[in-house]
Amino acid sequence: MSWIGGKKSMRELIVSLFPLYYERYIEVFGGGGWVLFHKPPGNDFEVYNDFNSLLVNLYRCVRDQYEELQNELKYVLNSREDFDEVKAVLDKAYVENDVKRAACFYQLIRYSYASGLTSFGSQPHDIRSNFPIIEQAHRRLAKVVIENKDFEKLIRQYDRPVSFFYLDPPYFDTEKYYKNVGEGGFQKEDHIRLRDTLLGIEGKFLLSYNDCEYIRELYDAPGITIESYNRINNIKQRYDNGAQFSEILIANYDMHERERDGLGQMNLFDINNEFNKEEISL
Missing domain, CATH: 3.40.50.150 (Vaccinia Virus protein VP39)
Known part of the structure; x- marks a missing residue:
């Protein structure tokens, strides 16, 4: 990414x-x-x-709970309002569940302008197309120790x-x-x-x-x-x-x-x- x-x-x-x-x-x-x-x-x-604890949490979820992560990523962000809502949830630490937090963070990376996490990039992208890549990353990370x-x-x-x-x-x-x-x-x-x-x-x-x-x-x-x-x-x-x-x-x-x-x-x-x-x- x-x-x-x-x-x-x-x-x-x-x-x-x-x-x-x-x-x-x-x-x-x-x-x-x-x-x-x-x-x-x-x-x-x-x-x-x-x-970066959000980044580390994302990679741990890819390694250990990739199917649950994909399930959380099934919703496509279609508007700036959707993006701002996800960003507000993550910024205010409303997400206590690791998988949901990882999904929000990954959505912000994929849908933000230049992956800057701050503003909606307005580029059409179905995040579900990344599911095969997430599965590949899951296999590659299987024996990797992930530290923070x-x-x-x-x-x-x-x-x-x-x-x-x-x-x-x-x-x-x-x-x-x-x-x-x-x-x-x-x-x-x-x-x-x-x-x-x-x-x-x-x-x-x-x-x-x-x-x-x-x-x-x-x-x-x-x-x-x-x-x-x-x-x-x-x-x-x-x-x-x-x-x-x-x-x-x-x-x-x-x-x-x-x-x-x-x-x-x-x-x-x-x-x-x-x-x-x-x-x-x-």
């Missing part, structure tokens, strides 16, 4: 840069789950985490020499666009706290960020590699065709060890399993 900072356009590159060996995969800022769903399922222990923790607590809990963390935090100086990332939002102090936590772990990490001088200086440390990549800027693309957005990937290991070992991008995505054949995203 569309989500602020989602990695739809970069998911294949990111997965191709995963380390050769790890036993634990932990996605610290899970968001829309684009990387997790694109990652071929294996024998590794997988964790999805996000601080602060990033530092989560990293310290799951850190082992065999752990691999993928992190896509709120980008520096764009924190205002991220909803429900913690009391007071994601502050400059949190970027520093994240850096300090990562530089002290036993495992490996791969970190996505916007390319800016502050973040480059923050991670200018021994054993840390920084590489830059460009992608299409989806926001500016509407009025500036071909506009690019510069991002960096930061790691504490050799990001190209798969390529050097002969397990390049082509071979990595040629794995024969049903989840690699069909795109899964809510």
Whole structure:
């Protein structure tokens, strides 16, 4: 599903840069789950985490109660009034049932303008057409641990020499666009706290960020590699065709060890399993 900072356009590159060996995969800022769903399922222990409790509740319901969730989603929002009513119910915490709360939240994502959760998008969409995708996501999440923790607590809990963390935090100086990332939002102090936590772990990490001088200086440390990549800027693309957005990937290991070992991008995505054949995203 569309989500602020989602990695739809970069998911294949990111997965191709995963380390050769790890036993634990932990996605610290899970968001829309684009990387997790694109990652071929294996024998590794997988964790999805996000601080947004509504998002986490949705994914837990997809994993554990997808049929009940689909039943709650059978009603189509046909007007701005319907959308505003669902939003008011969710905003005032009237929904005590987990499944109903997940259904309201998912409806707001699917029917809001640019998935911003605030205004009706006015685009015709029968949400029931997403039922096969929800079922696929249910199967993919079957053995995934879904957490709702602060990033530092989560990293310290799951850190082992065999752990691999993928992190896509709120980008520096764009924190205002991220909803429900913690009391007071994601502050400059949190970027520093994240850096300090990562530089002290036993495992490996791969970190996505916007390319800016502050973040480059923050991670200018021994054993840390920084590489830059460009992608299409989806926001500016509407009025500036071909506009690019510069991002960096930061790691504490050799990001190209798969390529050097002969397990390049082509071979990595040629794995024969049903989840690699069909795109899964809510």
